[in-house]
Amino acid sequence: MYIPLKTLFKEAALTLFIPHKTFKRIPQNPRLNYRQIIPLLFFSGFVFAALHLISLHARLAFITARTDYGIIIGVPFLSVIIWILGSFTFYYIGRIFRKNIPLKRVEVAAFYMWFAWFIMPTFDLLHPLLGIPFRLAALGGAQVHFSWFFIFPALAVESFFLLKKLFRLSGKKTLFAMVIAVSLPFISRFILEQIPHFTYQALSPHLPNVFSSDFHIIIAPAFFGLVFSLWMAQKGKYGILKSLGQTALICLLLFTTSTSLVLFAPFPAIPQKPTDSATVINNTIAGTSRFTHSFTFGDTTDRETGTQAYTGTTANQWWDTNYTGITFDFTPANQTIIDVIIRVHTTATGTNTDPNAPPKMQGCYSPNSGTNWYCSDWTVNIATSTTYDFTISPSDTMYCFTSTVPCDTFTKGTDGNATSGIGSSVDVNTYWSNLISQMGTGSTNQARVHALTNSDGAATPTYDDVRFDEVYLIVDYQTKVTGRDWRWYQNTNALQPDTALAAVNTAPTTVHRNDVVRLRMVLKSETSGTLTASDESFKLQYAQMAGADCAGGDETWTDVGAPTGVTAWRGYVNASVTDGWTIADHGGSSLLSATTTESYEDSNNSANNPAEITINNTGEWDWVIQNYLASYSTSYCFRMTATRGTNNGAPYDASYTPKLTTFNETYTNLKGKINLKGKINLR
Known part of the structure; x- marks a missing residue:
């Protein structure tokens, strides 16, 4: 047995x-x-x-x-x-x-x-x-x-x-x-x-160029598969050809299964403890380009088999290394691009010869085969055994080496700046918009490492030696979600509100000071992707309406305060309801015909969305807030945003942005006169 x-x-x-x-x-x-x-x-x-x-x-x-x-x-x-x-x-x-x-x-x-x-x-x-x-820098990158x-x-x-x-x-x-x-x-x-x-290391020098970047992808399964085939042929009644055929079928099955899981399943990121602000990718409505998020020295491997060396022989030497043919597995036009990062890992061997003229480095990205280059700020005193993130984003100093919009071909002068006249950081918002509009999924994307080495200026000078063995191109993006239906309700000490203050997508006009109200709000996951369950935390913001509606872009947005905060609008705690409750799991239901119900929130930030919102479907949240110090007779706009600080809900259609108007409490219906002799008569 x-x-x-x-x-x-x-x-x-x-x-x-x-x-x-x-x-x-x-x-x-x-x-x-x-x-x-x-x-x-x-x-x-x-x-x-x-x-x-x-x-x-x-x-x-x-x-x-x-x-x-x-x-x-x-x-x-x-x-x-x-x-x-x-x-x-x-x-x-x-x-x-x-x-x-x-x-x-x-x-x-x-x-x-x-x-x-x-x-x-x-x-x-x-x-x-x-x-x-x-990989630990303290152990020399081991x-x-x-x-x-x-x-x-x-x-x-x-x-x-x-x-x-x-x-x-x-x-x-x-x-x-x-x-x-x-x-x-x-x-x-x-x-x-x-x-x-x-x-692979032994064979790679003797392989034809067609195998230079792909051979090691198949060497492991080929080696292990051959051993398995020989064992099958010796162990049982199988011939060697039949054993090899079975091994090939197993390889095909594994390849097909893994590809299917990646292409047809929603894969969130694992929530991580952040190491620093430049490398946090812990928000799973967001993503990082898969398949092609890493590029090293002209091929698409995750690790370089050698080391790129910028070994100076004269003073003020400029170095460039380009990585071409990069393709994305997401559609930039359907996403909100957060930043582009050129990540470089320097090796343990290198030389900084003169602290007064140290080596420096920056990362550059081109969305169109090198026609336009967008670069990060410079980092000086390049150290050994260190990972550098050269970030290109609208919130960082950004260089575009030209004087026109969009950028022309990248040219540099002896100081590392543009010969065409900019020579300093440019209007990042303008150039970021240009970068986004030029991004595509094809192989026109390129990355560049740009560095300067120098000498110590001695009679017999020594020169900087900058070496690195990893280069990554990382694109952080967020799936676009947009606001949809909304409705205001009177507050009740229960999960499900029942008395509406106005019709759907209609602003109430009688919200008094200290009133507590409930906002049921729907977000839609657009055609770019699925918001997977437990992937995103949101916060509620408010702004005084500027102009005729809330979608003009002129509003100044502020986070709704904590329940004990001193702000115009703040959260409010209902004793019988727990913050973060899943609406559907506690007897609640959608009031606005949303595809799914999400969570009840009495303060920022929200719980991670409990239910998945698939492409073109909607989820409904319930927010409870108090008018604590809002101005009288004033229209306010409200919106949900992703907690990473990027407006994940934009663009908001004017009719789909929650709004309300506070009551004019400065007016009293009293008529009278003041008697200067000390009497006040009212009638």
Whole structure:
């Protein structure tokens, strides 16, 4: 009778805690159902790869670059091979100790150890959640994973007890087993796991140009697939051709599955603890361009195989490196572009020869094959082993090296500024609008690293040496949502208001000082994307109406204050209702025929949207606010915005912007006269 999979997994999990018992009680002649175990190992490898990429990219969209396909296809084969090689490794180690243990018992033990490897990437999810990068500058840019702190000691302990209990070792052999156990995890991670990478490094100089950027995408699955095919041919009754054919079909299935998941499922970002303001991407109505968000040295890999060096030989040397053929997997015209970032990682080797004339660097972006260049501000004193984000956005200093609108071809003078006459930061709003209007999805997008190196000015001068090994082009964007129907209600100490103050999309005119009102407001997810559940937090803002309506762009917007705040409009706490309640989950319903109901809010910021709003559908929020210090007889506009500070709801149609007018409380219906002799008579 076969060992049930449930029992295998249970014992494998217990091995993490009591390996001295689980290895000892492996049956003498166990039977494994390979037709169940092999597909299970493949599927588990796929899950392993997905979790690894999720933690690496901090997005549930685990395919973010073409090279990720090498991981998503290769790791399922690796999962099977780890179990196979683990079985053979421990079997032959047993032979070294002159222990003739049945291979099937060793296969069960190897499965227990495989389980520790399988759960390893769950520990790496701490990286995006805590905002700790995989690559640490303090260690010279080396990569360190949280999972290593689990897997290295876990495998060492399990290996030791496998050898001791399964092979019944004692005396000096136990010490030898301990040395083997401590060594195996490090040999596996830093030697065996790197074989495909070493293979690519050895072959890449001899490959034709057509393979220069893509060969390493297939080397891992090809290597692991070949090993699996040979094992299949030796293990069973399959011929080598049939085994290779089955391997090719498995590769195709994995490729198709991963592509389908990325293209047809809504993938939010993982909420992260921000590391700094320049790198926060924790808002999932927002996105970062997938597939093509990273470009290094003329190809589309996530890591450069070498290092780009700007090694000065004279004073005041200018350097440019362009990265061309960049395509986006989103449509810029359908999104609100937040910023464009050129991210550069410098290596540990470099030289800053003169603090008075240090090396400096900036990042540039061209949406149209280099015709127009838009550049970040300069960063001076470029250091080693550092990641720099050169941000191009309307809120940062921005350079456009021309004197016309839009920009002409990028030209620079000896000071790094434009020879055509600007020479300083330009009107960022104008040029940002030009940049956005020129962005497209095609391969016309380009990135540029622009740097200056200098010398120390000595009689025998030394020169700056700027080196970097990673360059990313990152585009942060937000899915556009727009305001739709709205309606004002009297407040009630309950989730569902029932008495309307005016008709739908109609402003009430009798809101008195200290009145508490409820605003039911609908947002629509436009054709650019889906607002996935739990993806976005909003805040409510108000402004005095400027002009005939609220959509003229002349309003000055202010956040609605806290319930205890001293502002014109502030939140209000109803004792029987909890802030952030999901309307549908607590007996409420839509009052404006929205597709979904979202949350009840008595203060900023809102809870993350509880329900998904798919393309062209709507969600309804309920806000409770108090007129605390609003001006009398004044029209006010209200809007919801994304909490990242960008008006995620713009543009608002005039008829779809909530508004109201406060009551004129300075007028009294009294007639009378004042008697200067001290009497006041009223009638």
